[in-house]
Amino acid sequence: MRIIFTGGGTGGHIYPALAVAEEILNKKPQSKILFIGGTRNIESEIIGKAGFVMKTIKVTGLPRKITPQIFTFIWNLGLSIINSMRIIRGFKPSLIMGTGGYVSGPPIIAAWTMGIPIVLQEQNSYPGITTKKLARFARIVFLGFQDATGYFGKNAKTLVTGNPVRKNIQTVTRDKASTAFGLDPGLKTVLVFGGSQGAHSINCVLSEIVEDIAELDIQVIWQTGNNEYDEWKRFDGCSGGKIKVVPYIDTMSNAYAASDLVVCRAGAMTMAEITACGLPGIFIPLPNAAENHQEYNARSLVNSGAASIILERELTPGNLRREIIGIVTSDEKLKEMSEQSEKLGIRDAASVIAGIIIEQYGMN
Secondary structure, eight states: OEEEEEOOSSHHHHHHHHHHHHHHHHHOTTOEEEEEEOSOHHHHHHHHHTTOOEEEOOOOOOOSSOSTHHHHHHHHHHHHHHHHHHHHHHHOOSEEEEOSSGGGHHHHHHHHHTTOOEEEEEOSSSOOHHHHHHGGGOSEEEESOGGGGGGSOTTOOEEEOOOOOOGGGGOOOHHHHHHHTTOOTTSEEEEEOOSTTOOHHHHHHHHHHHHHHHTTTEEEEEEOOGGGHHHHGGGTTHHHHTEEEESOOSOHHHHHHHOSEEEEOOOHHHHHHHHHTTOOEEEOOOTTSGGGHHHHHHHHHHTTTSEEEOOGGGOOHHHHHHHHHHHHTOHHHHHHHHHHHHHHOOOOHHHHHHHHHHHHHTTO
């Protein structure tokens, strides 16, 4: 079987593709896999480290307003579709799978014009514009949330599988993970991050309370993002080594295994990972996310008792400190939220999607 995966822009579009790709190779080792991505470093770094080959196309997002940039967009779109056709023609796939982000548009359109079967995977409870526009070309759209079904036309074939997470996300022991960060596995630990690019507002607020939290014998793993590490690295090792500051975490499996609570944005894949690990969360949705989809994502876990939410406009040192301490210092509350998170965790989505792909297209 030969399959192309396309999607990118953020880790949230790349990791589900990797999870399914790895499952396909696990089930059918002779399969050949290729990724088509954009020219941003994050895509080549993540995909390259996973051991896959990626071809790049130059593509830009659709302008939200009618401006002269629309003509540049149309020109670049045409070129990227032509380049995608060349890549597809050379690889000869039996299927192409898109996982969202504007970079997936040209390869999906190219595949449709060439008569190659297409499947899509949408991570969010409120589908992204790319997936909604491309769904008409797809044989099936795999969904991360039941809520997303209502946003597709009646002719679209959808299947709710949950979001695919990589198997290694749950394979590390707490002792080993804590040691990797130089922390004590016997102490409560909070993981704070703002996504693969970091989050300035979260970093600023955390900087005002992190030492207070650590003084309560609570450890903090703080991912600042590469661009802001120099500003906050002074906190690394403070409070008797209870604060660990890093620019970026390559192995999130270690971070999750070492932690009792996660403070983060509400990206769909982050939520899929923390529920797969049975961790409670404090979500701070990205306020300018398209169609406010991060708040939609977060509400689904908050309503189930697995998380709490702080909107960006309400993010203050006092509010964040109150939420963290209120959860971590109450064994009963921490246990209840962890149990609810574990109930929501879907751990076999990648296997289910890979199985359907192989069954329906693996012999082509």
